[in-house]
Structure formats: structure tokens, C-alpha cells
Amino acid sequence: MTDTTTPVVWLTQEAHDRLAAELEQLSTTGRTDIATKIEAARSEGDLKENGGYHAAREEQAKQEARIRQLQQILRSARVGEAPPDDGVVEPGMVVEATVAGERMRFLVGSREVADGTDLDVYSDRSPLGAAIVGRSRGETTSYTAPNGKEITVEIHEAKPYQP
Template sequence: MTDTQVTWLTQESHDRLKAELDQLIANRPVIAAEINDRREEGDLRENGGYHAAREEQGQQEARIRQLQDLLNNAKVGEAPKQSGIALPGSVVKVYYDGDKSDTETFLIATRQEGVKEGKLEVYSPKSPLGEALIDAKVGETRTYTVPNGNTVKVTLVSAEPYHD
């Protein structure tokens, strides 16, 4: 995350991400020792083990920064209280381009919310669809631009607070 937008997380998701962060931080000395061991093997230009360990360290540090940023800017367990308005943490039902028979239901949230696999599709509030729907009221039609440049109309049918 490059900005300080608040992310809504369930307590379960927060705990899971915090445990992952703690494990990655605890693993730092292991990676450092691995790099040191590989460095002692000789010529670094031809030392695949050394370069692999450095790559692993870089990926781990990037994930640590991502998790720290996410957790520092998270609101835990604060699902929207009101129904009828699309907000982060809302389960919404919409239809597209005036076709009321073709509805889709999804959660407006980040992928880290911990929604059970296959239970509910998740759209980010930062996605074009998510941005278009934020603060929409039931019955309101909004438009958004898809990656190919086309404009799509979406109408909010319902919005309810998400519950595990």
C-alpha cells in the first residue's frame, strides 16, 4: 500500500496477518545466517546460493513492509453499521447496464479480509467498480471505466454489513 487509506479487517484476518508478520520478523536471523554462509562459499559472482538467499531476503522484507503498512492502517472489526449504502466492508448486490436479471453479489474490501475461499467474491474499494460504488445508495446507478476503456453502468440493489 502506498497511501494511508484505512483498510477494514476482521479480527480473524488481523490476527492471521499479525502472526504472519511475527513469523517473518522472527525468520530474519535465519535468512541473514543463510546469506553469511553462502557468502563464505567463495566468488559471489558465480554463487547461486548466495543470490537465491539475497532474493529471498528481499521478498521477505517487502512482505514485512506490506504487512506493517496494512496493519498500521487497519480498522479491526469495524464493519459498516448501516445498510443501504455501499461502504468498505459491505456485501453488495448489483446489476449491470440495466439488466436486472443479471445480478452479482460481492464484498467491497481488500483481499486480506480472510473471506472463506469461494464463499464470496471480493472487489477492492480502490478498483474501478469499488470506487464507483463507494457511498452509493440502493437504487442508485453509477458508471465506471473498465481497463479496455469502455464505460459500464452499475446499479446498487442492496448493501449490507459483512458478517463472518
């Protein structure tokens, strides 16, 4: 069941499987490995001046944050439901557009989907993403950038992402 306050994340089956495997590894052997490092560093004595202990604790904090992030992504994921190839921009679409006079090609959606590609990724909740979601090829729109400038966007093409 998806939490209605959490936005849905579109994932390919490959991306979902990769993230689930990462979560499994971090939650099991990853946690065990960190605990072993912390225990080994703790046995070295004075914790105030123990760089290995502090590094291991920092690594543990980063790992736990990644575990929470993966759990959230996987909880809100829709798997394998590619958007229709109708030219309308929505999450999961690769968009070709002229943004502020520069032609760009990018994915609207989650970085997790495009992992391993050279595509830039813009969330559908980012200023650019929010301005173009629901728009069609050939349309021109604009949005206000964080610096206050009005940015013009002309959509040339929107196609479902194919890994």
C-alpha cells in the same frame, strides 16, 4: 494514531490477529532463517555464480517488502468496526451487483480481510469500488474502465462482511 494520508483499512479481529502473527514471524524467525541461508550460501565461495546466494537474497527482498506491507496495513487498520447493515456500499461490505451485464458477488475492501474465502475483492479506490461506494441497493451507476469503456453497475445488495 492513523496517518491522514493513508486510507483506513477495515479488518476483522481475526484478520488483524492473523496479519500481526505473520508480521511477528517474518520479523523474527523469518529474518533469522533468511540470514542463515545467506550466510551459508556466502560461505560456498564466488557470489557472482552462486545461485543459492542470489535466491536467498531475492527471498529476503520479498520478505522485507511483505513486512513493510503488513506494517502499513496494521498501522492504518480499524479493527472490528463492521459497517452498518444499511444497504449502503462502503469498505467491508459484500456487494451483489450486475456489472457489465454479469451478476457478481464481491467484497469492497482489502484482500487481507477475505483471505481464505473465494470472494473477489475490489479496493474502494479501484474504478469499480470508487463508482459504487456510497451508493445503495437498487441504484445504478457507471464508471470508465481502464480500456475506456463505460461500465454499468446495478447494485442488488450490500451487506457487512462476515468471516
